[in-house]
Amino acid sequence: MREQGSAVAWVESPLQLLCAVEARYAGVSGSALRIVTRGRLPGLGVTRAELAALDLPGGVEIQTAEDTMPRPGRGDTWVIGDAFSGRTQLTSLTAAPAQMVVVDDGLATIRLLEMLTSRLGTPLLRARTRAKASRRVLGAAAAIRLRAAARAGRLTVFTALPVPAELAEAVRARGIRLVTHDFAWLRSQPAIAHPRPREDTVVLGTSLVRNGLIHRDRYLSWLFALQGPLAYYPHRREDPGDLAAVRDHPGVTVYDGGVPVEMTLRDLRPGQRVLSLPSTAVTSLRVLLSARGVPVETVDVPDDWWTPSATISLRSHLQMFAHEGASP
Known part of the structure; x- marks a missing residue:
């Protein structure tokens, strides 16, 4: 080094x-x-x-x-x-x-x-x-x-x-x-700044909607169909209007940390789980949480979610982060 x-x-x-x-x-x-x-x-x-x-x-x-x-x-x-x-x-x-x-x-x-x-x-x-x-x-x-x-x-x-x-x-x-x-x-650092969420299921927000890669209605319908209560950690580039809809939905609590989820979620406990669309955060959270017995599951994006802007090569890139713990 x-x-x-x-x-x-x-x-x-x-x-x-x-x-x-x-x-x-x-x-x-x-x-x-x-x-x-x-x-x-x-x-x-x-x-x-x-x-x-x-x-x-x-x-x-x-x-x-x-x-x-x-x-x-x-x-x-x-x-x-x-x-x-x-x-x-x-x-x-x-x-x-x-x-x-x-x-x-x-x-x-x-x-x-x-x-x-x-x-x-x-x-x-x-x-x-x-x-x-x-x-x-x-x-x-x-x-x-x-x-x-x-x-x-x-x-x-x-x-x-x-x-x-x-x-x-x-x-x-x-x-x-x-x-x-x-x-x-x-x-090596204490996780003192962010108390762990009370909810058992933690969902990571995505930038794929705002970037025009997946359909908004498909994503929100999936999110709102999940069994709550849910803790929702927004992506820093999520659309404010979409985030307002998530915030208003019963059973969903939005946590506005503003810092990388690697910092805010590294103290989750066994019995909790993380759900995410394909994202680089999936890899890092698995590194941080596997020893704590907390699963980090990647949601398999259905074909009808994708917009024409999502090229085959881009989808292939995203699948790189969906090999382990995929969730239907």
Whole structure:
């Protein structure tokens, strides 16, 4: 593990923030890590406050920037969560950090690995994005820089997600250092900020409705047909109108934590269970809760739930998180 030198991280989501802390704890991001969170984004302020109340790994400092992205120095390690961000890609064209570490940003992490191991010239663009020519050029240039860092042994991907064996082999063949983790730092911390919900069934909210990938009526009908009482933990990108309907439904209690469910639900007890549509949170919660005897079940999405926007490849990606404990 790389333990020397300083590091700077730029994070734009609560999960990225948590994983940046885990990267420092695991020793992949230098002996001193300055984490800069993008300002005015939902959940980041709350997550930062809760992390500050815990025993952060030595050398970690968390700051907030409104708009200014920190620029890594030539000898720094640069930690990023969103390799598809235009701002990150622009900085990558002129920055020359000693090392680069990519931490989890949900499903996009697997997409990034697939794109970095695909044919040369594939631009780094988000799924389902209709990009202008200038944006495609930037994405292609960013891919070149990341692949060059990989060939030089300067690129690490730090993830808690299940990377298929064939993809992991291809990633390492490109020179990328693939480091997996199981939220070791978080598991070492007391779960004092979030008392466990009283309900036996915990349902994780989803962004699939707001992203136009599944039909709203199918999802809400399924949710409201579940036997209650239910504890509902919203996804940070859920539509406020949908969330209001959930909040008004008898037998459902909405818990507005604002922080990653890995932090809010790690203290569930035997006798409780978690239900979720395919999501990266399924994997991390299984890591955190399996030793406590709490099942995390993935709901198998029926074909008639999907909208035309949900491509076969995207459905295949999501199924990666539905292998264990599937629920009808």
